Amino acid sequence: xxxLEKYNHSEQDSWTWGLAKLEDVADIVxxxxxxxxxxxxxxxxxxxxxxxxxxxxxxxxxxxxxxKCQLIVAREKQTNRLLxxxxxxxxxxxxxxxxxxxEASFVHMDMTLPARQRIMLLAxxxxxxxxxxxxxxxxxxxxxxxxxxxxxxxxLHEEAGFSVRGSFAFKKxxxx
Numbered sequence: 333x334x335x336l337e338k339y340n341h342s343e344q345d346s347w348t349w350g351l352a353k354l355e356d357v358a359d360i361v362x363x364x365x366x367x368x369x370x371x372x373x374x375x376x377x378x379x380x381x382x383x384x385x386x387x388x389x390x391x392x393x394x395x396x397x398x399x400k401c402q403l404i405v406a407r408e409k410q411t412n413r414l415l416x417x418x419x420x421x422x423x424x425x426x427x428x429x430x431x432x433x434x435e436a437s438f439v440h441m442d443m444t445l446p447a448r449q450r451i452m453l454l455a456x457x458x459x460x461x462x463x464x465x466x467x468x469x470x471x472x473x474x475x476x477x478x479x480x481x482x483x484x485x486x487x488l489h490e491e492a493g494f495s496v497r498g499s500f501a502f503k504k505x506x507x508x
Contacts, residue, residue, distance in 0.1 A: 347408050489501035
């Protein structure tokens with residue numbers, strides 16, 4: 333049990349989850365631009381070409397070795413519209429500790445979706461992250477946010493058993 337089981341994906345959901353493929357790249361970049369670019373403007377200079385390159389490289393890397401990163405997409409069953417994606421990477425360490433960490437790079441979703449659906453998608457992402465860490469033997473999962481409105485995001489992490497420090501959420505993964 334990793335928490336949030338009440339949100340587990342089921343056949344009744346109007347979407348399916350899958351590993352990102354090359355044909356998902358354009359929609360991923362468009363979603364980042366449409367809903368989340370505003371969060372970094374003024375601090376960073378968003379470059380869609382650069383993001384396209386990195387998303388494409390992650391998709392290819394994942395296709396050849398699924399233990400390197402996890403880039404997943406949720407698409408609506410009837411229309412195939414991208415509803416959400418998340419990107420999790422491994423190979424991070426704290427300077428003071430020997431445990432490897434998986435670190436979330438992005439959780440983006442269609443912000444026009446009803447709040448309940450966005451919560452379900454995020455809960456399913458957190459579940460997938462934890463399963464991936466368990467399968468890959470990664471003992472610590474780290475999730476952060478730079479969003480201005482982060483209360484719901486952080487609250488769901490707490491419900492999933494993460495320890496929260498400011499906008500950072502940490503979870504020790506039970507590997508045995």
